[in-house]
Amino acid sequence: MDYDFRMAQVVQTLRKIGANRVLIQLPNGLKKYYSYVAENLRKIGIQSYLSLSHSWGPCDLALKEAASTKCDTLLHVGHHSRIHVWRTPNLNIVFSPAFFKKNPRKVVEEAISILKERKMFKVGVFTTVQHITFLSECVHTLEENGFKIYVRGAPFLARGQLLGCNLHHVRTLKDKVDAFLVISGGLFHPIGVFFASEKPVIQVDPYRNLARDVTDAGSRILKIRLYYLLKALDAKSFGVIVSTKPGQRRLTMAEHISRILGNHGYNTSILVCDEVDLETLENVPWIDAFVITACPRIALDFQENFKRPLLNPGEVKYVLSGSVESYDPFDSLNMLPSISSLQNVKRRET
Amino acid sequence: MDYDFRMAQVVQTLRKIGANRVLIQLPNGLKKYYSYVAENLRKIGIQSYLSLSHSWGPCDLALKEAASTKCDTLLHVGHHSRIHVWRTPNLNIVFSPAFFKKNPRKVVEEAISILKERKMFKVGVFTTVQHITFLSECVHTLEENGFKIYVRGAPFLARGQLLGCNLHHVRTLKDKVDAFLVISGGLFHPIGVFFASEKPVIQVDPYRNLARDVTDAGSRILKIRLYYLLKALDAKSFGVIVSTKPGQRRLTMAEHISRILGNHGYNTSILVCDEVDLETLENVPWIDAFVITACPRIALDFQENFKRPLLNPGEVKYVLSGSVESYDPFDSLNMLPSISSLQNVKRRET
Incomplete structure (x- = not known):
């Protein structure tokens, strides 16, 4: 199991709110863990259903699917850093996290080499919620290596957390930093940081175990945008x-x-x-x-x-x-x- | 314009029920006529919206899209043989037809040759709602040529109308006929008739202007079904x-x-x-x-x-x-x- 779903806490929360029928929403990459989550719920007598649709973020709550299956609770996994209950008239929505377990320590060291080589010592650090548990350690390592680090929070987000659409807190660091370091898989989030800041972006990818400069990839997408x-x-x-x-x-x-x-x-x-x-x-x-x-x-x-x-x-x-x-x-x-x-x-x- | 949308009647109906904001649902193949429909509504002061989703049938009403655009009326086009209003607490649903204008007369004659050659004189005749206006003429021509014709109705459907999912009325003719004649485009509806009856199916396709025996295509799909x-x-x-x-x-x-x-x-x-x-x-x-x-x-x-x-x-x-x-x-x-x-x-x- 590559992810920590904080299942004990989730189960406790569901029990506390009296959940009986729960629709589970998982992003596509995490749907394969459905059986594990469902089994934990089954043990306390909860019947679960899986939403097959995309689950792009907290903007994409499967309310219609929850209503169609007469669920009393929607368990929305993977877009929140802590367990949180949102009560609405006919449905309780439980947001719960999915933390990737692998510490990207070694990749951060590679990123440090890239930043040092390019003499970028003022760095904004951000990560997606899956890796937020390693943010402090990463910042600490960077500071020990002589970097001046900026980490910003935003309403409803953990400190240093990135969302695909809301990058205002990244934007505010635009003129303060030489570069950004982004801990995430894929290009999606680093590209967002590039568009919000137009600064160099160094990515630490904990899945593929590599650090890389994604600024050129961002520039390419910018050119495509201008063409269209x-x-x-x-x-x-x-x-x-x-x-x-x-x-x-x-x-x-x-x-x-x-x-x-x-x-x-x-x-x-x-x-x-x-x-x-x-x-x-x-x-x-x-x-x-x-x-x-x-x-x-x-x-x-x-x-x-x-x-x-x-x-x-x-x-x-x-x-x-x-x-x-x-x-x-x-x-x-x-x-x-x-x-x-x-x-x-x-x-x-x- | 290849279709008759009975627009005068639709506009009259919308005016009568006091429609102001109308979500228009068209099957994918008919979405290209949206501007025509919207323009007719605009003339009487109705603001319209287009549902981009599939519209597979009356089973697939875009209620969520209508709610999301705060529409008071849903105009569901193409799956009904007459204009019909269904009043629900927050939304009026208007079902309206889309009749293909081209008379398949000549293709029916080709189908008659195929049926005669194969000595199939007891024939069940069905069509999709788009071509229902030509059903009587088709039946008449067949009868004039010495065929014994069976046409059945079903609840909520016009006489001789085919639906993709409800083929019980076709099934009841299974032992009475030698073959079925189906007026429709594509294989979807003839295949349904084959599965409901296991009888030879001759298709009259008014779009491609051809008559053909689709029984082999049905058998092929049946073999695939059994394999899976x-x-x-x-x-x-x-x-x-x-x-x-x-x-x-x-x-x-x-x-x-x-x-x-x-x-x-x-x-x-x-x-x-x-x-x-x-x-x-x-x-x-x-x-x-x-x-x-x-x-x-x-x-x-x-x-x-x-x-x-x-x-x-x-x-x-x-x-x-x-x-x-x-x-x-x-x-x-x-x-x-x-x-x-x-x-x-x-x-x-x-």
Whole structure:
């Protein structure tokens, strides 16, 4: 078992709130541990059900699946650093962690070599919730090696915790640090840090046991973004997408963007779905470009899979102004641009 | 415009019920007509939204999407032969048709040649709702050519109308006819008729302008089914899938099947999702075989795409008995086998 699910505490919590029927939500990579979790629940007489859907984050609670299986409790695993109960009228939601057990100590030493070689001594350190238990040790090691370390917290997050969509706390360190060190698997989170800061990002990957500079990968995605944003300037019809996911439902923002684009002479449609994927968008061929008000990471990380431009709300102003010259990568993560910032955009003379 | 959406009547109905915000649901192949439908609604001051999700049938109402966009009305297009309003506490649901305009007259003549050549003069005639406007003419032509024609209705369906999942009315003609004539595009509906009847099926395809015998295609799918059913006899762990779709939610059946399989020593899990697709099932690698209580056509038509066996509720008895010798293809369409029929199955001596 590679993960610590804090199962004793989870079981105690479920017992305390009187859970009987529990829908278990696990991210795809952790679904293979369902039997282990279910078995622990079965021992105290709890019947469990597994959500087969994606579980992208706390924005993606399987409320409909919980209702369809008449569950009294939703156990949402892997997106929280501590066990936490959220009581709603018909459903108790229990957030519980999944900590990767392997200490990335050795990989941190490799990262230190890279940082020293590049003379980057002011470093912001962040990690995803799976590795948060090793953050203090990592920071300590870096400080012992003479680095000046910055770790920031954010509301509802543990100190130093990264979320895919909310990177404001990373952004605030932009001008203070030479580089960021990110402990995580995959490129998803390091890319987010790059877009929030435009600083070099060194990744410590505890799964693949390697440290690497992912700045070039970030730059590449930035170039792809600019290419598609330029394409979006020629679009005539826009599809503004609203998600039904509880924490990604931005109807007001979608209607607002649709209205502003409409006022600027664009043909707009508001499109509704749960997951945004390629097959889904292929059924609306008359749309030239999309604005996704669901999750900013769809447009950022998966743009290449879709042939037509995907924009995020913070990027609509470039369409309205007709120029991407002043492009700020952080706009790709801005899901709630102020209404006035969109209303007051002036179209560049051409 | 290849389809008649009866738009004047739809608009009149929407006005009558006081619709203001309407979520439009179109099957994927018809989503390209959204702008036309939306424009007609806009003219009478109705704001519309498009559901991007699949719209498989009246079992698949986009209630969550309607709620997420705060719509007062759901316009569900293409699965009904007449305009019909269903009032629910927070949402009015308007079912409206989409009739394919092209008369398949000439193709019916080709089908007549095939039937005559094969000396099949007692014929059951069915069609999907898109072509129902041509059914009478087709029946008339067949009768003029000396055929004895059988057309059956079913509750909630027009006379001679086919649905993907409910083929009991086709089944009742099994012993009366030599063959079936099915007016429809694609293989989906003719295959259903073959599984319900095990009779030759001649298809009249109004889209591709051709008549053909699809019995061999049906036999091929039947062989695939038997191969996977045999594989399922060796399964040790079963995943019983429940869908969240309003008309496909068979929780009681799923729990019942899970319990019976459990009593027979199988390891079972109840899995919940909206759409059942390959990617979704790849995340639960420990499951040897699935029972799908959602839509019977997933297991029937898409078995080859999935590597592990997909069973329908009516096929569970073959697992319990340990034999597929007495296999009846109609069981692949039986979503509600009686509880006693499952409880009383005796395992074959091996």
